[in-house]
Amino acid sequence: MSTIAHNLQVVTEAINVAAREAQRAPGEVQLLAVSKTFPAQAVLEAVYAGQRAFGENYVQEGVDKIHAVAQARGCTPLEWHFIGPIQSNKTRLIAENFDWVHTIEREKIAQRLSEQRPAGLHPLQVCIQVNTSGEASKSGVPLAEAGALARRVAALPRLALRGLMSIPEPEHDFDKQRAAFRVLRELYDQLRAEGIALDTLSMGMSADMRAAIHEGATIVRVGSAIFGARNTNQG
Numbered sequence: 001m002s003t004i005a006h007n008l009q010v011v012t013e014a015i016n017v018a019a020r021e022a023q024r025a026p027g028e029v030q031l032l033a034v035s036k037t038f039p040a041q042a043v044l045e046a047v048y049a050g051q052r053a054f055g056e057n058y059v060q061e062g063v064d065k066i067h068a069v070a071q072a073r074g075c076t077p078l079e080w081h082f083i084g085p086i087q088s089n090k091t092r093l094i095a096e097n098f099d100w101v102h103t104i105e106r107e108k109i110a111q112r113l114s115e116q117r118p119a120g121l122h123p124l125q126v127c128i129q130v131n132t133s134g135e136a137s138k139s140g141v142p143l144a145e146a147g148a149l150a151r152r153v154a155a156l157p158r159l160a161l162r163g164l165m166s167i168p169e170p171e172h173d174f175d176k177q178r179a180a181f182r183v184l185r186e187l188y189d190q191l192r193a194e195g196i197a198l199d200t201l202s203m204g205m206s207a208d209m210r211a212a213i214h215e216g217a218t219i220v221r222v223g224s225a226i227f228g229a230r231n232t233n234q235g
């Protein structure tokens with residue numbers, strides 16, 4: 001078995017254990033394999049091991065990989081999630097090539113994605129990225145503005161608002177990890193109670209996915225635990 005196939009088994013088992021601990025069904029937590037900085041060949045190894053959903057942070061790298069993987073695999077249905085910062089001059093490539101975007105933090109970007117989403121594709125599935133770390137983080141919409149942004153995004157015709165996403169500041173302590181994820185989950189519960197249809201909480205990475213699953217994550221975004229350590233100057 002390849003290292004990637006083995007790592008996928010280990011991560012899947014860790015997700016199942018965490019879900020059981022949290023008295024949740026393992027099927028409630030989807031594994032997004034974050035393949036940024038790794039070649040198409042690594043994605044293919046994961047595909048052969050049964051993985052279907054992949055996350056990319058850099059637009060051109062992601063688009064090149066999507067095409068390379070499609071050439072090698074024909075029409076195997078894969079799901080590509082964009083999880084990096086979005087510049088407005090890159091929205092068209094994202095709208096044309098990805099299935100999901102987790103990192104909506106401005107209405108203007110959401111409008112462009114909606115306008116540029118090709119008519120032949122299903123609506124782009126999106127999450128609002130929320131800054132749950134206050135001053136410590138520069139990415140994500142401030143907590144207090146997330147509800148208003150969610151309402152405006154939900155109204156855009158070619159986007160389907162699915163949920164919320166966060167990248168908390170790294171913490172080693174399990175309880176502190178949980179506390180950061182709880183902030184996002186409470187916002188999620190509140191927005192749902194106010195009538196916004198959401199079903200996705202994208203939170204948790206290799207180092208903190210157990211805490212995220214305890215707080216209700218429905219998608220965990222896992223890179224290094226599957227593909228190995230990344231070259232540090234590439235994110």
Ligand SMILES: *Cc1c(COP(=O)(O)O)cnc(C)c1O
Binds near residue numbers: 034222
């Ligand atoms: C790189 C990245 C991940 C995966 O991080 P790992 O620590 O390698 O699991 C998840 N989410 C986002 C937004 C990332 O940029």
